[in-house]
Amino acid sequence: GAVVSQHPSRVICKSGTSVKIECRSLDFQATTMFWYRQFPKQSLMLMATSNEGSKATYEQGVEKDKFLINHASLTLSTLTVTSAHPEDSSFYICSARDAGGLHYEQYFGPGTRLTVT
Amino acid sequence: AQKVTQAQTEISVVEKEDVTLDCVYETRDTTYYLFWYKQPPSGELVFLIRRNSFDEQNEISGRYSWNFQKSTSSFNFTITASQVVDSAVYFCALSGAGNNRKLIWGLGTSLAVNP
Numbered sequence A: 001g002a003v004v005s006q007h008p009s010r011v012i013c014k015s016g017t018s019v020k021i022e023c024r025s026l027d028f029q030a031t032t033m034f035w036y037r038q039f040p041k042q043s044l045m046l047m048a049t050s051n052e053g054s055k056a057t058y059e060q061g062v063e064k065d066k067f068l069i070n071h072a073s074l075t076l077s078t079l080t081v082t083s084a085h086p087e088d089s090s091f092y093i094c095s096a097r098d099a100g101g102l103h104y105e106q107y108f109g110p111g112t113r114l115t116v117t
Numbered sequence B: 001a002q003k004v005t006q007a008q009t010e011i012s013v014v015e016k017e018d019v020t021l022d023c024v025y026e027t028r029d030t031t032y033y034l035f036w037y038k039q040p041p042s043g044e045l046v047f048l049i050r051r052n053s054f055d056e057q058n059e060i061s062g063r064y065s066w067n068f069q070k071s072t073s074s075f076n077f078t079i080t081a082s083q084v085v086d087s088a089v090y091f092c093a094l095s096g097a098g099n100n101r102k103l104i105w106g107l108g109t110s111l112a113v114n115p
Helices: none
Strands: A004-007 A010-013 A019-025 A030-038 A044-051 A067-073 A076-081 A090-098 A106-108 A112-116 B003-005 B010-014 B019-021 B024-026 B032-039 B046-052 B059-061 B064-069 B074-079 B088-096 B103-105 B109-114
Touching: A004 A090, A010 A019, A019 A030, A019 A090, A019 A112, A030 A067, A030 A076, A044 A067, A044 B103, A076 A090, B003 B088, B003 B103, B010 B019, B019 B109, B024 B074, B032 B074, B046 B059, B046 B064, B046 B074, B074 B088
Parallel strands: A010 A112, B010 B109
Antiparallel strands: A004 A019, A019 A076, A030 A044, A030 A090, A067 A076, A090 A106, A090 A112, B003 B024, B019 B074, B032 B046, B032 B088, B059 B064, B064 B074, B088 B103, B088 B109
16 A cells, blocks of 8 residues: 655754654655644644645645745655744644545655654 | 534543444535544554545445435444544545645544443
8 A cells, every 4th residue: 555654753853953854655656745733632734735846835824934845756755844943843744645546545654743842 | 615524522432332423524526535534642644434425335344334425414434343442533534636635624533442
């Protein structure tokens, strides 16, 4: 089946530093990848949609200069949280849509738990 | 506008009980997809089922079954003979067709199955 990996799975960083999270589709090509954020006991909140080779489309209220998304290849998208602050601590989940798929389902990565101290 | 409502925030049952998780959706699209995902405490989302709007057949997979009714815009999920391992948060989601269409998520139902 389609597998999406995320790295790292957990990261602790100091306030003011930047953190990069990688999302890879391992056995399929993903023209579209999505980045979500999830606070404890809440639903997933879509942050942005990225298409390979073009700029990401951010959801309303998401700061694009703070959450930099790059989708440079059909198998890799990265999310960089710049100048992280404690309020950026959250569970970040990526998903990838199979370019060859017929049903538009998204395959999810295992998530990255970010803690900013 | 599209919307997914999971009215049950938390459900607690005793092992071996049957439990139904409700999902009601709103959409104006004629072609759409409905999903259920399980999120155990580890956080990793587990895909359970996808249904397209043209297939109203109910589905059974082991102890899991799904009832899709377009007349009531519902896509309910039943776990038969629940087990402790079923304890998780369950999300219902809706998507239109098209490569960039977003998943619209319900708020999730937290299911606790007690021994």
